[in-house]
Amino acid sequence: MEATLLYEGKAKKIFETDNSDEVIINFKDDATAFNGGKKNTFSEKGRVNLAFSKFFFDLLHQKGITTHVVSFIDEISMRAKKVDIIPLEVVVRNFAAGSLCRRLGFEKGMELKPALCEFYLKDDSLNDPILCREHIRYMNTVTEEELAYIEQQALNINEIIYSFMDSKGITLVDYKLEFGRTRDGQIILADEISPDTCRFWLKGTMESLDKDVYREDKGDLVSSYKRLADILGLTL
């Protein structure tokens, strides 16, 4: 029997399972940038991003961070706890890049210490605008306590991934996280962590091993992702 499709986004399809508290997430092969404005398909994107997500979620689990992962099923699918995604994109930045430079004129590569945590509204029709905490207060999607928890978790995750990547000769420049609420009200890390959602530079340089290779037409995306995987000892 075909599993019922609950939701299809830009990079993933979510299917129902026989357990109403769990879903199956299928990683698609579409690569989009600039909020879907630039679109292309790579034959291995879904598999590659799931492999990276598994790698980073495993690292976070080892450090005691709770995530939506239940298990990894095959090369393009995982079983996850069913959550209502909180409509906030949580961005943590260690160095200035991307929209921060475009919007505020910050010099690319400027160190941001302590790390900067920003919130964007997850709404494609509004182009994911940046939010200040006061805006979030009027949206009633999270309580003050939940927002503080999300920010603290995002910064804890930053410390874990930053120091791990640093030890491998890679700089975690910035990344985007999404959190979800389980049926019993727990807030957990959801979505994915991959070079699609993070910026990684070879340490001491601004050479990208992430989606910027595609956004900025700097070469072949899949071979950059494979290079990153090699550095991490990850077999793709």
Ligand code: UDP
């Ligand atoms: N990001 C993402 N999805 C989005 C927007 C941003 O995964 O819809 C990630 C992006 O890959 C980068 C970080 O969040 O690692 C910060 O992105 P930024 O605000 O600089 O925007 P961009 O330059 O990617 O448009």
